[in-house]
Structure formats: C-alpha cells, structure tokens
Amino acid sequence: MSLAGLRSRWPAARASLIALAIAFGLLDGCPLPEGAGSAERARRWLLQPVDGVKRDLELTQRWTLFRKASTRRFRMVVDGLDRRGAWQLLYRAGDDEHDAYGDMLAYRRMRGTYNPRGQLERGQYRRFARWMAQRVLADHPELVVARVRMERIEIRDGTYTPTNEFTMEQREIRRAP
Amino acid sequence: MKVWRGWIELWDRREPVTALALVRILVALVLLYDYLVMWKLDLIEPLWSLPPDGYATPNDRWAVRWFGGGPDAAFGLWLATVIALVAMAAGALTRVACVAFVLLSAQFAHLGPDADRGIDQLLRVVVAILALSRSHAMWSVDAWLWRRLGRPMSPIVPAWPRYLLFAQLVWVYFSGGHNKTGTEWGPYDGFTALANTLADPHFARFAPDWVAALHPLTRVATALTITFELTSPLLIVFTYYAATADRPGTLRRWCNRLRLRAIWIALGISFHVGIAITMQLGIFPLGMLALYPIVLLPRELDRFGARIR
Numbered sequence: 072m073s074l075a076g077l078r079s080r081w082p083a084a085r086a087s088l089i090a091l092a093i094a095f096g097l098l099d100g101c102p103l104p105e106g107a108g109s110a111e112r113a114r115r116w117l118l119q120p121v122d123g124v125k126r127d128l129e130l131t132q133r134w135t136l137f138r139k140a141s142t143r144r145f146r147m148v149v150d151g152l153d154r155r156g157a158w159q160l161l162y163r164a165g166d167d168e169h170d171a172y173g174d175m176l177a178y179r180r181m182r183g184t185y186n187p188r189g190q191l192e193r194g195q196y197r198r199f200a201r202w203m204a205q206r207v208l209a210d211h212p213e214l215v216v217a218r219v220r221m222e223r224i225e226i227r228d229g230t231y232t233p234t235n236e237f238t239m240e241q242r243e244i245r246r247a248p
Numbered sequence: 249m250k251v252w253r254g255w256i257e258l259w260d261r262r263e264p265v266t267a268l269a270l271v272r273i274l275v276a277l278v279l280l281y282d283y284l285v286m287w288k289l290d291l292i293e294p295l296w297s298l299p300p301d302g303y304a305t306p307n308d309r310w311a312v313r314w315f316g317g318g319p320d321a322a323f324g325l326w327l328a329t330v331i332a333l334v335a336m337a338a339g340a341l342t343r344v345a346c347v348a349f350v351l352l353s354a355q356f357a358h359l360g361p362d363a364d365r366g367i368d369q370l371l372r373v374v375v376a377i378l379a380l381s382r383s384h385a386m387w388s389v390d391a392w393l394w395r396r397l398g399r400p401m402s403p404i405v406p407a408w409p410r411y412l413l414f415a416q417l418v419w420v421y422f423s424g425g426h427n428k429t430g431t432e433w434g435p436y437d438g439f440t441a442l443a444n445t446l447a448d449p450h451f452a453r454f455a456p457d458w459v460a461a462l463h464p465l466t467r468v469a470t471a472l473t474i475t476f477e478l479t480s481p482l483l484i485v486f487t488y489y490a491a492t493a494d495r496p497g498t499l500r501r502w503c504n505r506l507r508l509r510a511i512w513i514a515l516g517i518s519f520h521v522g523i524a525i526t527m528q529l530g531i532f533p534l535g536m537l538a539l540y541p542i543v544l545l546p547r548e549l550d551r552f553g554a555r556i557r
Contacts, residue, residue, distance in 0.1 A: 086256040129357035134423040139430030140441035146449045165449025179530025180363035195362040198303035229443040229459030
C-alpha cells in the first residue's frame with residue numbers, strides 16, 4: 072500500500088485504537104458490587120490483552136481517594152527507651168510538641184507507607200517501621216530501644232480522642248557494638 | 249455508519265496547541281517540585297533502596313535487575329527522572345523525556361507500591377498521552393530548534409490528546425465519586441466524611457479545633473464534593489454546549505445561560521485549593537489543577553493569553 076493510502080486510513084485506525092483504549096479503561100474502572108466473583112473473573116479475562124502493560128506501568132482506572140472516612144483512625148507514635156528505663160516520646164502525629172521527623176513523615180510518599188488502609192497495615196509498613204526504628208537508634212545514641220506503633224483514635228464532630236490503645240508495634244533493640 | 253464517521257471525525261480534529269503545551273509544562277513543574285522535595289528531605293535512599301539502606305520492596309523489574317537495589321541505583325534513577333522532567337518542562341526531546349519519565353516512574357511504583365499514590369498513577373497516564381501528542385509544538389526547545397532549522401512546527405495540532413485527557417479527568421472524578429463507599433459520604437452518616445478527614449492527624453495541616461467550629465459547613469462541603477464528583481460526566485455535555493453555543497436547543501441555551509460549566513470548573517478549583525490549604529496531601533491538588541487548562545476551549549485560552557499579553 073502506498074504512503075498516501077496509509078495516511079488516508081490513519082484517522083480510522085487511530086479512532087479505533089482510541090475506542091479500544093477507552094473500552095479497556097472503562098472495563099478496568101467499572102464498579103462491580105462486592106462479591107461479584109464471576110463478573111470480576113470476566114473482567115480479568117477481558118483485560119488479559121493489556122494486563123502486561125497495566126502491571127509493568129502500574130496503571131489503573133479505579134480511583135479511590137478517601138474511599139472511606141471512618142471515625143476509627145490511628146495516629147503514629149515514635150518513641151525510644153533510654154538507659155534509665157524511661158520512654159522518650161519523639162514523634163506523635165498531630166502533636167506539635169513531639170515533632171521530631173515531622174517534615175519527613177508528613178511527606179506524602181512516606182505517609183502512604185505507614186497510614187493504615189482502613190483498619191489494616193499496609194504491605195510496606197513492617198519494612199518502613201523497622202527502617203524508622205533503626206534510624207531513631209542511629210540518631211539517638213542514648214536510646215537502647217526504638218518503637219514505632221499506631222495509637223487508635225476516635226473521631227467525632229470534627230475532633231479526635233486518643234484511646235491509649237496501641238497496635239502495629241515494631242521494636243528495634245540496639246545491638247552490642 | 250454515521251456514528252462511526254462522526255467518531256473518526258471527532259478524533260481527527262485539530263486545534264491550537266496552547267492547552268497541551270500548558271499541561272506539559274505545569275505537570276512537569278509539579279512533578280519536579282515533588283522530586284526536589286524528596287531530595288531536600290533526604291528520602292531518596294529510604295524510599296527507593298532495598299533494606300537495610302531503605303525500605304523499598306524487593307522485585308525483579310529492570311531497574312533492580314540492571315542496577316541493583318542499593319542507594320547509588322536509587323539516586324541514579326531519581327537523577328534520571330529529574331533530568332526527564334526538566335527536559336519535559338523545557339520541551340527538549342519532549343517525547344523521549346515523556347517516555348523516560350513514564351518508565352522510571354513505574355519502576356518507583358514497583359519499589360514502593362504504597363508510596364505510589366493515585367496522583368502518581370494519574371500523571372503517568374497523562375505523561376504517556378503527552379508523549380503521543382504534539383505538546384512540544386509551542387513553548388519548547390524542540391519548536392525553537394525546528395524553527396532555526398527552517399521547518400517550524402505548526403501550532404495547530406491534533407486535538408485528540410486533549411480530548412483524551414479531558415475524558416481521563418472526568419473519569420477520575422466520577423470513579424472517585426462512585427468508589428466512595430463509606431457511609432460518611434452520604435446522608436446516612438450525616439455527610440461527616442470531610443470533617444473526619446480534616447480531623448485525622450495523618451492528613452490535617454492544622455489542629456482540628458477549627459473543624460469542630462465549622463462542622464455544619466464541612467457537611468455542606470462533603471455533600472458538594474460527592475455531587476461534584478458524581479455529576480462530573482455532565483462537564484462533557486456543558487463543554488459541548490459551550491463549544492456549539494450558536495446552535496439551537498433549549499437545554500443548550502439554559503446550560504450556557506446559567507453558566508453551569510463555569511460553576512463546575514470553579515467548584516473543582518475551589519475543591520483543590522481547599523485541599524491544598526487544609527490538608528497535607530503533597531502534590532495531589534497541584535497535580536490536578538495542572539490538568540485544568542484542558543477543560544478550557546481553545547478560544548477561551550486564546551482570550552486568556554491575549555489578556556495576559
């Protein structure tokens with residue numbers, strides 16, 4: 072086929088490709104009711120041709136910003152045990168008086184790794200917490216143990232109440248030199 | 249057959265490149281800011297190195313296979329990304345820079361799946377579309393170079409990348425709306441979602457005292473947010489009506505007269521400005537606002553440009 076022939080067919084080919092891309096996007100992002108196993112399987116089967124691209128480039132068309140805004144949330148607490156046996160509070164989310172590492176922990180990608188998804192810890196949380204506790208020990212030679220954990224909070228009427236219940240705890244102990 | 253012909257004609261339209269060039273520059277600058285913040289906070293190593301140097305996720309993707317998962321590799325990938333973004337903003341080897349950014353950003357997503365936020369995924373899609381566009385036909389080193397070579401790039405380019413970005417933006421809002429399954433977003437829990445989020449110490453920029461004082465207002469804002477998101481497909485209709493204002497039709501006339509499109513855009517802007525002021529969500533609001541030039545009609549952008557000049 073001549074170049075002119077190819078050029079004349081290009082608009083139709085492009086429109087087809089765009090239609091296909093939109094169809095795959097809508098299929099990927101289309102909301103399905105929870106427990107619709109067969110529909111989900113059908114979706115996965117239909118998306119097979121683009122699965123490699125989707126996985127390699129980490130692309131999705133399901134957008135879930137603040138899917139839920141539960142009243143049962145958490146605040147992260149970082150503290151360390153000194154040689155006298157006293158816990159030193161270094162960081163507590165939302166507490167201006169204990170704000171060591173505040174700038175770093177407020178960075179969106181950092182928060183993404185520690186802020187629980189719903190009531191569950193994220194996939195990277197343990198690795199993050201271990202790294203964080205080791206960083207605290209490296210920065211504070213006076214500490215023998217560092218601890219990263221989440222305190223449960225209850226949000227009501229635009230304010231929150233700490234519960235003094237802790238979860239997702241990760242401790243690191245200073246090894247003898 | 250008529251519908252198919254109309255579909256082909258729609259994606260074959262041409263228009264001034266202004267919106268696409270603006271989006272290219274703004275998106276690149278927003279991302280560049282984010283990567284520089286990461287460097288300033290000394291977070292390249294922890295985020296993108298495998299343990300014990302950092303807390304990245306072990307994987308067998310090309311970046312780890314070729315360069316390893318150490319701090320040097322992390323810095324190298326970061327530097328390459330920054331160079332790609334500078335080139336994108338300047339419009340130098342724009343398409344290569346866009347493709348490089350998408351590939352590098354995807355590697356970061358594999359290294360830090362939880363650190364790869366919605367805005368990162370969205371901007372990867374946007375930059376991939378920009379790579380296929382002629383966004384570099386204006387305000388770019390590429391355009392300057394071609395002009396110097398005596399073959400200037402036409403500032404009238406295919407409009408389909410802008411249409412596709414427009415559809416993507418609308419889908420992000422609509423999908424965000426129908427995925428909000430928490431009862432706090434609806435009347436059952438009294439539209440308390442925004443108040444809850446604004447009081448969450450992991451996100452709040454300020455102490456929550458003010459949220460309690462303005463609680464009724466946050467409920468109105470929650471209702472507006474969910475309405476804005478779920479009605480976002482109407483923006484396509486409003487924009488079509490605005491673009492074809494000279495055609496007949498009662499609905500068209502009323503939509504244009506009530507300025508529904510302008511109201512929707514103003515709501516979107518205030519939504520993101522509000523988030524930027526009250527919450528610590530990083531580049532999310534800026535990244536979204538960087539896409540807003542695509543919702544304007546070419547003639548509106550021209551008028552805006554003329555006013556600035």
